[in-house]
Amino acid sequence: MAIDRRDFLKFAVGGAVGTMLTPLPWVSMDEAAKWTQRWGPVLQRGGTSFLNSVCRLCPGGCGIRIRLIEQKRAVKIEGNPNHPVNRGGLCPLGLAGLQYLYYEENRIKTPLKRDGARGFGDWRPITWEEALYQITVRLKELREKDLPHTVALVDGEKPGSQSQLLARFLKAYGSPNYIRPFQLSELEEIVTQTLHGVRAGITLDLPRSRYILSFGAALLDGWGNPSWVGQAFQEWRQESQKAKARLVQIEPLASTTASMADEWVAIRPGTEGILALGLAQVMIEKGWFHKELVQARTIGLEGLRDLLNKNYTPDQTAKTTEIPKETIEKLAQDFSSAEQPVALWGKGKGELPISLFEAQAIHILNILAGSINRPGGVYLQPGFPYISWPKLSLDKTAEKGLAQPRLDGAMSPKYPKTGNLACNLFENAARKTPYPVNLLFLNEVNPVFCLGERHFLRALEKIPFVVCFSSFMDETANLADLILPVSNFLERWDDSYNCQGVPFPIYGLTKPVFPPLYDTKSSGETILALAKNLGEKVEEAFPFEKIEEVFKQAARGLFNSKKGRLTDGPLPEAGKYAPAHFESFDKFWEQLVAQGTWYDLENKSEGGKGKWDFSAATLQAPAPRPQSLKEYPLWLIPQSLMLLQSGYLPNPPFLTKYLGEEVLIKNTLVVQIHPETARSLSLSEGSPVEIQSANGRIKALIHLFEGARPGCVFVPLGMGHKAFDPTLKDRGANPYPILDSVVDPQTGMEVAWATRVKIVKV
């Protein structure tokens, strides 16, 4: 067929018209326009205001300012420049705090009830009334059966009125099982009770310290209160100081702290306590200790001397710790001759227990150097004594329940000084000894991720009903029967008693910046509602109409003390501090709500009435679990990082973004190892490996680092979640489950740190 001119034109015109009738040109033009002119989200504008509050993400209690647009949209968290602890600075976690508030994918929005089997994630949204009704029915039934003691609560809430409310609820209800997961303060109290005869927290006057001997604490990587340590570090590096401060880090890795320190002492892992006693031996033998104070306040020095001379001479210590004898003698001399020295402990961020032996051994150095209750040293702080609660009257059922032994065995004849043993709770619940758990409350804890997964999973089979207070659908919440969503710290009333590790009393009040974004309540509000439902004596124990009144009661205590001042102006210069005066309580409350923080720089510390007894210290290092060195030739050492959360809180995306290539590559965890050790195992940079311990195995990639101690492998703590958003879920590996733990015979705590492992190439 011949195509003439006319046919061709018809075909061309027809084709063109046809194309115009299809969506093709319009869609492609639209796509092209979008590709060239894509704009970001349009931001809602409006007036800016700042609101003062207190950060509740860690027990640090830093002062924050929240920047608000039109008073309803929070756009930034900044440090409060008037706060005595963080002085305008803030740690990265606090700065990323809004990601906990607004990241919808991570938050639980309404109460949820489990449908189907545990852990399968079939959740049915229910109302608060129904959720509270379900709990109330169970609580009432257990009380009627005289079984109130079979209710247990594990409370991860930081110290404050809310945790007091929870503890009080359990008491009024009739259960002795109010249990807190491990915190460094727990061990501090045992140390002070044994050595000083008084239960107190150990707080450090770090900014004024002039010689800081840190036994493996990740001081600059999140130990204690990062802002407080940051302030101190800045002071130490101030050139105008008369005496330049000296930071000495004892650790097996060239970590941030070891690198920034003036001196890094590379030690054999796990021998920190022995080194401390080695130093004590030199100090006593050469008479390099604070003789006045030791003579006036202590007993048992002779006994200590004999024991140290027997087991901890420089030669013996050098052999165990693999630190040269000369270094040990020099450290002892430097420490004892320094002005305002302090020794501190708590490995990593202090998230895992260390043995009482180690803590005491290091604390003895503070006593010998005369650093107790002295500027630049250790202040013993007995709790937060300003707040009084109404008297609690118990009914018969509660009295009977409280007479039962605690499930975790804490404060028992075996472990009289230990306040909480969360791991034991789960183990005993699994064995149903001394009695089973019928109802378990979990408040802001994630035992499945942290140490205790094995125990918790076993216990879960034996516990008929688990209620989880949480903001996030984490690994633990996923296994619960009922989830009560907790309001974020920017949506609730809350407070903090003292700032962790800070040697003067501070009270921080957190107020709701706006009403909760979702159908959530604070755990305190839930407890008040439950108490009301239970009625009678339990209800009477909580004479508060609204949750604010709990915090008003705390504020009244502060007002009545006639001490302290608020963060309403710049910090007073040294020596110019004076308490503020308020006309009436209402004025005080109004100002406290506006400013957020009350503090009292006139420090009162506790020294106890009696003598400090050296002979009460345990000077026998706990025996490590016997293991074949042949099978597991390496040490695994968990490593804490500032940019990686390893507890209940998931790591916010802003922090995960900054993890270096020595922590995470794609979805695989990176571990650090010395090039020599790697060579001996025929591993090279980036080799994929499996790290195996007696308890399990994790996958990782190898990173060669000269600063890693040969024979050790350093594993970051905090990745390897099986829950949360895609920045965290199934990324990296969690070393907690493969850590070896030994029960410390003195405290009953499970001490876990360096663990024998082998590395297998995969």
Next chain:
Amino acid sequence: MKKSSGGKELYGMVIDLDKCIGCGACAVACMAENNLAFRYDETDKLKSATWMRLYRLSNGQPYPRTRVVYLPRPCMHCQHHTPCVSVCPVTATQMDEKGIVSQIYSRCIGCRYCMAACPYHVRYFNWWDPVFPKGLENYLNPDISVAMRGVVSKCTFCNHRYQRAKDRAYMEDRRDLKESEYITACTEACPTKAIAFGNLKDPQSQVAKLKKSPKAFRLLEKLGSEPKVYYLSTQDWVRRQGDNVLKEEVARKAS
């Protein structure tokens, strides 16, 4: 090339590496202030937009003499022949009178000449649309527009905070800003006060004093681009890495 006119202000930064503990507060504050997004996997650092980036330097010495130091790296805001400004074909980036090198997204055509020209890798190309997972668009700062796909973005010394401070000063009937009235988000956040920020032309300012310190150095000083970000370190090996001297060059100098 526009030379800075003889104004009274020239902003610069001094970062004390002896005080920096690599905590990342500056970086997080920067992202929160400047509406930076994140992706689910950010481990490829070449594609990770981090206006304030933390470098981990090592002295490479054998155990136990190994040390690491952290080096936070914002934009250097080069004063002389600003490399990025001199190559931009569409004047999307310019240095203003107070010494801040800007980036105007709506002018940027995404050619990335500036990225090739920048010796400090401070510029980032948005290969993707910035994604704010559901809910997170709520915390966006209205003072800063979100950089869209296909443009280059960089640290601006929080220029909007300068505007805010200036507005406040005008309201109080003042022309000049007081010291530390305008500081960047990273300076404000630093818990160890390792970052100082201020007017280099004011001889009384902290930065003007600190930059004269014998331990001060700048990155790649030999290029002559006159960065306005100074670093302080007492350690020789850190300062040497700052100038990035090649091994052969050291040998040549010595001979």
